[in-house]
Amino acid sequence: MDFQLTALPAFADNYIWLLTDASGNAAVVDPGDAKPVEQALAARRLKLCAVLVTHHHADHMGGAPALAAHHGCQVYGPAREATEAVHVPLAEGAGLELPGMGARFRVLDIPGHTAGHIAFQGHGILFCGDTLFSAGCGHPFEGTPAQMYGSLARLAALPASNLVCCGHEYTVKNLRFAATVEPDNAAVRGYAAECEAKRARGEPTLPSSLELEKAVNPFLRCELPSVMQTAARHAGRPMQDAVDTFTVIRKWKDGFS
Numbered sequence: 001m002d003f004q005l006t007a008l009p010a011f012a013d014n015y016i017w018l019l020t021d022a023s024g025n026a027a028v029v030d031p032g033d034a035k036p037v038e039q040a041l042a043a044r045r046l047k048l049c050a051v052l053v054t055h056h057h058a059d060h061m062g063g064a065p066a067l068a069a070h071h072g073c074q075v076y077g078p079a080r081e082a083t084e085a086v087h088v089p090l091a092e093g094a095g096l097e098l099p100g101m102g103a104r105f106r107v108l109d110i111p112g113h114t115a116g117h118i119a120f121q122g123h124g125i126l127f128c129g130d131t132l133f134s135a136g137c138g139h140p141f142e143g144t145p146a147q148m149y150g151s152l153a154r155l156a157a158l159p160a161s162n163l164v165c166c167g168h169e170y171t172v173k174n175l176r177f178a179a180t181v182e183p184d185n186a187a188v189r190g191y192a193a194e195c196e197a198k199r200a201r202g203e204p205t206l207p208s209s210l211e212l213e214k215a216v217n218p219f220l221r222c223e224l225p226s227v228m229q230t231a232a233r234h235a236g237r238p239m240q241d242a243v244d245t246f247t248v249i250r251k252w253k254d255g256f257s
């Protein structure tokens with residue numbers, strides 16, 4: 001990879017993704033807070049060239065206006081959630097070349113968590129905000145479960161080597177739920193041990209990869225008979241299809257702790 005990725009922790013469990021090139025140019029994704037970004041830019045003497053946001057929630061774009069103003073760069077964000085803070089609205093199919101970095105990303109519409117949520121994919125990297133988490137997925141606040149499932153399925157269809165750069169450190173808790181849905185999934189157990197060790201060392205569990213997510217993430221495995229059977233037991237009725245299964249386990253997770 002020509003670019004380096006760093007997960008900057010923010011608030012209680014957010015990550016702001018910092019993408020840098022060998023010349024010291026940088027872009028950030030979902031800066032809910034400007035401070036950790038400013039600290040990283042100063043410490044590493046980086047030049048901020050672009051600010052990307054995946055959706056309108058404040059913990060993802062709160063720091064974007066200050067960063068753009070301070071560094072004289074633009075904010076690239078979802079066309080269907082365009083606010084004053086977004087200078088360049090982007091939607092499905094758009095290509096984005098990061099100024100000065102030569103990095104090219106394409107934009108995918110992935111509604112569900114919010115109505116206009118977008119993802120950025122390029123260079124084997126997927127910035128997916130609050131749609132796909134490691135071993136979990138975001139809450140469909142503004143969309144239907146079926147819409148959310150469709151968006152997750154689109155992400156899962158991308159090349160499996162893509163690195164998954166999501167917005168929150170929820171992995172260990174998500175894996176407890178994954179192990180409840182799929183108690184016989186050895187990949188879930190192995191990954192859980194690895195992630196618990198990383199957290200104990202203060203390291204992020206991210207990025208993961210789509211390949212790994214397809215092995216451990218119950219929300220990407222709703223078409224499997226084992227997941228359907230667990231969902232059916234929980235719901236007390238047979239599952240009709242993968243969307244039905246997704247809807248049941250997504251709701252189940254809300255009450256899971």
Ligand SMILES: [Zn+2]
Nearest residue numbers: 055057113130
């Ligand atoms: Zn959000």
